[in-house]
Amino acid sequence: MFKSNYIRHLLGITLLSLVMRKIFLGHEAMVTVTECKNQISTEAMVNNTIFASKVMSLSEAEPTLVLILNQHALNMTLNWLCNTVDMPSVHKRALIVTLDEESDNKLAQLWPDVKRLLWPVACLSEPFNYGDGKYQLFYLFRSNLAGAFLHFGKSFWMIQQDTFWRQSLLELPSDFTNSSYDIIFDRAAETKGSLIAGGYYLANPTPGTRKFFKKLSTDLEWWYVPDNTYMTSLCSMENLAKCGQLPFSTVTNWIWLHEPSRFKGIEVPWLVQFDGDTKLGGKLAKMRSLGFYFLKEDGITCNPYSVIRAQRRVIKWSGVSGSLDANGLRSYSHWQFGLYQAIIDVFYQFSWTEKLLHHVIFPYAHYFMITL
Secondary structure (H helix, E strand, C coil), rough: CCCHHHHHHHHHHHHHHHHHHHHHHHHHHHHHHHHHHHHHHHHHHHHCCHHHHHHHHHCCCCEEEEEEHHHHHHHHHHHHHHHHHCCCCCCCCCEEEEEEEHHCCCCCCCCCCCCEECCCHHHHCCCCCCCCCCHHHHHHHHHHHHHHHHHCCCEEEEEECEEEECCCHHHHCCCCCCCCCEEEEEEECCCCCCEEEEEEEECCCCHHHHHHHHHHHHCCCCCCCCCHHHHHHHHHCCCCCCCECCCCEEEHHHHHHHHHHHHHCCCCCCEECCCCCCCCHHHHHHHHHHCCEEEEECCCCHHHHHHHHHHHHHHHHHHHHHCCCCCCCCCCCHHHHHHHHHHHHHHHHCHHHHHHHHHHHHHHEEEHHCCC
């Protein structure tokens, strides 16, 4: 009896400590957002002459590929540029939004033909990790940036550089990018649920899309929440925006890398995103160890043969074992995200628990993921 009471007491203290820790982290994160949000407001963007001129010069007919970086993501961005350099129109339609002059100058030197847009944000000049204040500020910046593009009537793909492109996103079948949707998102998993991954989405300049990002930005200014779970909640609301989703095999993620048995026989992925790590600094090293590094030893010159080998490797992995078995490189955060995804999959099996996800759990997701 004493032993069981002791264990229950210990578990209770541990749970309370984790909850209090998350409340503290949330408070600290939102202090950062409050202090820095004026640097990244949509109003400042649309009223800035250089910003407005650059965005207004973008294509009206074809969505722009929008990619964001600071100096700490420069090497990964160079890797992505080498990955896609031979894919028709990808670089022509790309716009790289730089958050500091160092990365902007380096890109101007190495890739002068790729369009850039400098928007310096002092609060985002340092590395940031999942759940911290700078990462929450990045969510808000990305949403405000989307609102600014929509203000000027531009459609765009929001993309990320931590991704291997086996095929070009611009070659997707038209039924995948159906214009009857306001926004088309990537998926977090291949299962029944509609949880958005959030790294990739196509936004059309419709009233519904504008309302969606207006609400997202307004709420991210004061609420500590991952943008992907909150966007999933917003998509479940009536009279806001009509959301569509890409097949998981189009833009896949860490699950494809670490759980090969789930993907035997499915379509070969177009894009593989190397996400799921709470510490973002080691992504490029992980990509390199798995054969997705496309620069020569100087870190500048492209290695086209490595791109070809990676394309063949993904096809081989998909055909032989379902995917790459990278369990040896699975991080602690991947195990945690895997557990939370399994719980979400169960909740999506019933209508009442699905509503609980969309209206309670997802808007408070940071506080439910107490171990992260």
